[in-house]
Amino acid sequence: MAIEVIKIILRFLLLIAVQVAVLNHIELTGLINPYLYVMALLALPFKMPKGAVMIVALITGFAVGVFTNNAGLHASACVMLAFVRPGVFKLLSPREGYESDTSPSVKHMGLRWYLIYAALLIFVHHATLFYLEVFSFNAFFTTLIRTFLSTCFTLFLIIIVQYLFSKTKTER
Numbered sequence: 001m002a003i004e005v006i007k008i009i010l011r012f013l014l015l016i017a018v019q020v021a022v023l024n025h026i027e028l029t030g031l032i033n034p035y036l037y038v039m040a041l042l043a044l045p046f047k048m049p050k051g052a053v054m055i056v057a058l059i060t061g062f063a064v065g066v067f068t069n070n071a072g073l074h075a076s077a078c079v080m081l082a083f084v085r086p087g088v089f090k091l092l093s094p095r096e097g098y099e100s101d102t103s104p105s106v107k108h109m110g111l112r113w114y115l116i117y118a119a120l121l122i123f124v125h126h127a128t129l130f131y132l133e134v135f136s137f138n139a140f141f142t143t144l145i146r147t148f149l150s151t152c153f154t155l156f157l158i159i160i161v162q163y164l165f166s167k168t169k170t171e172r
Contacts (some may be wrong), residue, residue: 008044012060015040020067029148032153037124039158041081042118043105046098047072050086057082070133077129084124092117106162118158123151 002075019037027033041057052075061078065071089098102108104117126147134143 004045008040011043012056016060019064024068030154032149032156034150034157035122035129035147036125036154036157036161038078038081038122038154039161041078041085042121042158043103045101045103046089047101051080054079054082054087054137068146073129073132076132077125080128081121081125085121088117088120091120103164106159107166111159114162115155115159119151119155122154122158123147126150126154 015037019035023034023036028111037060040060044053044056057078058075060076062071064078065074068074094113099108104114106114108115127144130143130147130150
């Protein structure tokens with residue numbers, strides 16, 4: 001148990017460091033912003049209580065936001081992701097249920113399941129972040145396009161990282 005907690009903390013620190021040092025400086029065509037740090041929230045164990053996930057999401061969003069001078073926006077988006085996460089689990093629940101000692105990943109759940117899971121939650125995160133950032137529906141469709149493109153790019157990066165750092169690569 002203690003080793004698992006240490007792994008989670010190290011993953012959070014590494015992803016936040018990569019986000020702050022590298023990815024926060026990338027903006028492709030003004031419409032694509034990669035937010036790889038959400039992978040840390042996506043990878044939290046199935047058995048983790050909803051309240052704990054929301055607290056971790058708040059801390060994660062605040063930590064990233066401190067470095068971008070908009071801590072409230074990232075914290076809000078991360079908490080929204082954490083709030084929606086159990087509903088997505090319920091929506092995608094396999095017949096036999098989830099193994100309580102695992103975490104959502106391509107390795108444990110298969111590529112198809114993980115793509116749907118991650119795409120839904122990343123879209124919720126990005127939509128919350130970008131619409132709060134604009135705080136107007138005047139640019140509704142531009143923000144929607146930005147959300148969609150950023151979701152696709154972030155999902156692409158997360159899948160690459162999943163395969164690069166997975167010891168055994170399985171696909172269902």
